[in-house]
Amino acid sequence: MARPERIAVLGAGSWGTTFAKVLADAGSDVVLWARRAEVAEAINGSRCNAGYLPGVRLPESLRATDDAAAAVHDADVVVLAVPSQTLRENLAGWQPLLPAGATLVSLAKGVELSTLKRMSEVIGEVADVPMEQVAVVSGPNLAKEIAAEQPTATVVACADHDRAIALQHACSTPYFRPYTNTDLIGIEIAGACKNVIALACGMAVGLGFGHNTMSSLITRGLAETTRLGVALGADPMTFAGLAGLGDLVATCMSPLSRNRTFGERLGRGETLAQAQEAAHGQVSEGVKSCSSIRQLAARHGVEMPITDVVHRVCHEGLQPGPAAAELLGRERKPE
Ligand SMILES: NC(=O)C1=CN([C@@H]2O[C@H](COP(=O)(O)OP(=O)(O)OC[C@H]3O[C@@H](n4cnc5c(N)ncnc54)[C@H](O)[C@@H]3O)[C@@H](O)[C@H]2O)C=CC1
Numbered sequence: 164m165a166r167p168e169r170i171a172v173l174g175a176g177s178w179g180t181t182f183a184k185v186l187a188d189a190g191s192d193v194v195l196w197a198r199r200a201e202v203a204e205a206i207n208g209s210r211c212n213a214g215y216l217p218g219v220r221l222p223e224s225l226r227a228t229d230d231a232a233a234a235v236h237d238a239d240v241v242v243l244a245v246p247s248q249t250l251r252e253n254l255a256g257w258q259p260l261l262p263a264g265a266t267l268v269s270l271a272k273g274v275e276l277s278t279l280k281r282m283s284e285v286i287g288e289v290a291d292v293p294m295e296q297v298a299v300v301s302g303p304n305l306a307k308e309i310a311a312e313q314p315t316a317t318v319v320a321c322a323d324h325d326r327a328i329a330l331q332h333a334c335s336t337p338y339f340r341p342y343t344n345t346d347l348i349g350i351e352i353a354g355a356c357k358n359v360i361a362l363a364c365g366m367a368v369g370l371g372f373g374h375n376t377m378s379s380l381i382t383r384g385l386a387e388t389t390r391l392g393v394a395l396g397a398d399p400m401t402f403a404g405l406a407g408l409g410d411l412v413a414t415c416m417s418p419l420s421r422n423r424t425f426g427e428r429l430g431r432g433e434t435l436a437q438a439q440e441a442a443h444g445q446v447s448e449g450v451k452s453c454s455s456i457r458q459l460a461a462r463h464g465v466e467m468p469i470t471d472v473v474h475r476v477c478h479e480g481l482q483p484g485p486a487a488a489e490l491l492g493r494e495r496k497p498e
């Protein structure tokens with residue numbers, strides 16, 4: 164499959180805008196759709212999306228619009244960069260506009276609450292396309308670092324290897340190195356679960372705990388994520404890769420992560436509403452996905468103790484201190 168000619172990125176938040184910059188820097192012809200006309204105008208006028216990426220100058224070749232039909236017109240790749248829980252509704256509106264045969268790419272990291280579906284499953288269903296047409300980009304990809312052109316690797320996953328190669332080509336730059344993969348289940352489960360583990364790590368930071376606690380959460384978090392992924396049919400090796408361990412470490416360790424920051428606020432004693440207010444409208448996917456992932460795990464008989472306590476802290480009034488004590492007090496077992 165040839166390198167894509169025209170790419171539309173739908174969603175001009177932190178990651179959508181950054182990924183559009185990557186594609187434009189890689190020489191692709193990119194149009195970025197923003198919900199708000201003033202955001203599109205600012206990108207076209209001042210080359211800046213100040214609300215999400217202050218201080219970042221966007222490439223001259225990147226065009227923005229608030230007209231989704233104009234954005235996707237003639238696109239051979241359509242990148243979906245809206246929060247997981249809004250993807251179904253947004254995509255249903257865009258579905259009649261999608262060019263036949265276009266590769267649909269998910270940037271979102273979450274599991275849908277109402278259906279427990281992965282984002283690629285939601286896309287296949289709503290857009291009514293074969294799964295070979297759906298791709299996922301996921302990895303240790305904190306938007307602000309990539310927007311600053313710091314060296315980063317990622318994974319482009321698609322069941323159709325040729326499409327993955329074409330997309331890999333379209334987003335390769337001197338600072339962004341994509342690898343291909345065909346394990347969508349593993350890549351997406353890893354991406355959704357790491358947000359929940361990052362919430363737990365944030366809580367640990369908020370409680371004043373150090374690196375031993377973080378490493379213990381990261382390692383046991385990886386174990387429970389892998390258990391769920393394997394139960395769903397993923398390749399266990401995926402969890403040792405960029406979209407698995409790579410993203411887990413980046414998100415759990417970085418103060419730039421919205422999920423970790425959210426967890427830190429809860430760990431310091433703030434309420435869910437206070438932490439949400441402090442996020443200024445930016446999405447912390449783990450707050451909702453902890454519930455859908457917990458349900459998915461229960462459906463498949465998989466134990467996910469960290470995810471379980473994160474859900475109960477976020478939604479059932481459990482306090483972070485007792486949650487930590489509960490994890491430590493679990494039945495003793497071999498590693
Ligand atoms: N920011 C990052 O560093 C990374 C984010 N991601 C994932 O990408 C997805 C999008 O994240 P961001 O761009 O960071 O989010 P964001 O919160 O910065 O932006 C979300 C974008 O979606 C738009 N949107 C459309 N419909 C919406 C609705 N109904 N409700 C709320 N927003 C709506 C917003 O206007 C905004 O442009 C998430 O699933 C996130 O986990 C993945 C890798 C890196």
Ligand SMILES: O=C(CO)COP(=O)(O)O
Nearest residue numbers: 302303304305420421422
């Ligand atoms: O997915 C991310 C990094 O890979 C971004 O994480 P946050 O959504 O927690 O900021």
